[in-house]
Amino acid sequence: MSSRTLPLLFINLGGEMLYILDQRLRAQNIPPDKAKKAGWIDDDRRRVMNDIITTMFNKKFLEELFKPQELYSKKALRTVFDRLAHASIMRLNQASMDKLYDLMTMAFKYQVLLCPRPKDILLVSFNHMDAIKDFVKDTPSILGQVDETYRQLIEMYTALSSGEFQLIRQTLLIFFQDMHIRVSIFLKDKVQNSNGRFVLPTSGPVPHGTLVPCLIRMFSCSGEEVMRRQFSNGGNYTAALREGSFEIFGDRVTKLGTNMYSVSRPVETHMTGTSKNSAQHTKVNVAPNPLAKEELNMLAKLMGGLEVQKPGNADNGFRVNLFSTDEEEEEALISRPDDLLYGVINIQATKDQQANAELAKIMGQFAESGEQSPSSSSKGDDLLAMMDGL
Numbered sequence: 001m002s003s004r005t006l007p008l009l010f011i012n013l014g015g016e017m018l019y020i021l022d023q024r025l026r027a028q029n030i031p032p033d034k035a036k037k038a039g040w041i042d043d044d045r046r047r048v049m050n051d052i053i054t055t056m057f058n059k060k061f062l063e064e065l066f067k068p069q070e071l072y073s074k075k076a077l078r079t080v081f082d083r084l085a086h087a088s089i090m091r092l093n094q095a096s097m098d099k100l101y102d103l104m105t106m107a108f109k110y111q112v113l114l115c116p117r118p119k120d121i122l123l124v125s126f127n128h129m130d131a132i133k134d135f136v137k138d139t140p141s142i143l144g145q146v147d148e149t150y151r152q153l154i155e156m157y158t159a160l161s162s163g164e165f166q167l168i169r170q171t172l173l174i175f176f177q178d179m180h181i182r183v184s185i186f187l188k189d190k191v192q193n194s195n196g197r198f199v200l201p202t203s204g205p206v207p208h209g210t211l212v213p214c215l216i217r218m219f220s221c222s223g224e225e226v227m228r229r230q231f232s233n234g235g236n237y238t239a240a241l242r243e244g245s246f247e248i249f250g251d252r253v254t255k256l257g258t259n260m261y262s263v264s265r266p267v268e269t270h271m272t273g274t275s276k277n278s279a280q281h282t283k284v285n286v287a288p289n290p291l292a293k294e295e296l297n298m299l300a301k302l303m304g305g306l307e308v309q310k311p312g313n314a315d316n317g318f319r320v321n322l323f324s325t326d327e328e329e330e331e332a333l334i335s336r337p338d339d340l341l342y343g344v345i346n347i348q349a350t351k352d353q354q355a356n357a358e359l360a361k362i363m364g365q366f367a368e369s370g371e372q373s374p375s376s377s378s379k380g381d382d383l384l385a386m387m388d389g390l
Contacts, residue, residue, distance in 0.1 A: 001174065002167040003068035004156065008125050009077070009172060010065060011149070012111070012257065014056050015128025016104040017085065018135060022049060023261035044089065049135050050142060051088035057145035066152055071175055102181045109176040110186065111256045113198050116207035116240075118165035120254055121172070122157050123244040127257030129153070150248045158246050185260070202235030208243045 025045040055061075072080070078101060085092055085100065092100065111124050129150060136142040160168075180196025191199050206212055218227040244253035 001070060002164065002171045003070060004160070004164070005168050005171040005175075006069060006071055007062075007066050007153070007156070008121060008168065009071065009108075009175065010080075011125055011153075012108045012128050013077075013081065013104050014084065015125075015132055015257070016107045017081065017100065018049065018052065018132060019259045019261050020100060020103060021052070021085075021090075022135065023259075025049075048088040048090050050139055052084060053132060053136055054142050054145065055084055055087040057142070057149050059145065059148070062149060062152065066156060071171065074175070103183060105176065105179055106181050106183050106186070107260070109179060110191070110198055112169060112172050112176070113200060114256055115169070116205070116254075117162070117209075118169040119160075119162060120207075120244070120256070121165065121169060122153070122246060123252045123254050124257035125153065126150075126244075126246070127252050127254070130252070131259050147248070154246065154248070203237060205238050205241045208240045210240060212237045212239060 081101060082097060085097060112121060115121050133146050182196045186192035193199060213233040214230060216229040216231060217225055220226050241253055245251055
């Protein structure tokens with residue numbers, strides 16, 4: 001397993017979380033009079049996004065994140081994102097957080113599976129980074145944190161060999177292998193089966209640097225070509241596209257990792273792309289993708305049950321509900337397993353007892369932290385401290 005996988009996993013999952021939150025915060029469509037009465041204004045949306053991104057790209061936290069290390073367990077990584085999602089005035093019920101995390105993980109799993117070559121995982125990461133940078137383009141202090149993360153990504157990953165990227169891809173797939181959560185947008189696009197497994201396409205462009213499979217060439221001992229034989233490749237492949245840019249600015253070419261919930265996203269009619277390339281920042285005046293919209297509606301019109309509490313308590317903010325009604329959310333919370341294992345059978349060795357005890361301690365501290373909100377200056381340090389204990 002690769003010791004360089006964690007930063008890519010964290011950044012891509014974080015990017016997917018921000019896509020979902022931003023889309024639903026923009027889609028509230030609360031009438032101005034009611035929004036004013038409820039205490040909700042557009043500044044709150046920007047505050048939520050800025051707080052989460054500030055915490056996500058905290059300097060000390062990223063320094064620890066980019067150190068070579070094994071992936072966290074599923075439970076530990078989920079704890080990190082629980083804390084990250086609550087780094088702002090927004091509050092999520094546990095069942096709603098389950099839904100949010102499920103969508104994040106399945107979206108990135110789909111992107112990893114569809115990468116034409118292992119190195120393209122870095123382009124997917126840059127697509128997420130490009131979108132995050134656009135979220136905070138009017139906040140120079142946070143923009144500097146994002147630019148520094150670009151620099152670290154380029155420094156760590158651009159010089160890696162194809163074999164090292166293959167190891168990173170394999171590590172990610174091992175992490176995702178037992179996650180088979182059905183997502184309606186994927187089901188309706190027919191890229192996911194009813195059992196939650198993805199359907200890989202047999203069409204589209206081949207990876208950069210390769211040829212369309214259809215020819216076998218045979219050579220003699222001296223290296224001279226002596227025979228050619230054609231064969232059917234069983235698909236509808238096309239020539240490779242140009243290579244995407246691995247710099248801070250540039251065309252990533254691939255659409256994997258861009259925002260599939262964006263209102264400016266053109267409707268995709270093939271299975272190899274997920275959205276518009278945000279790196280180009282090109283405005284496309286088309287209707288929102290109905291499949292992406294329906295996905296968010298079926299997952300409770302993400303944050304549809306907006307409730308803004310009175311600022312009488314330091315931790316008060318608005319509660320986010322990923323379900324259509326409060327009753328559905330309560331029912332999901334009741335039926336929620338005590339320990340989310342995503343169908344994985346974990347066989348714990350004796351030597352892991354100390355690590356498990358430490359993780360239980362961290363989870364207990366997280367539960368207690370729900371009663372009080374840390375100051376914005378300490379949110380990154382909280383995540384860093386939690387990582388030290390993993």
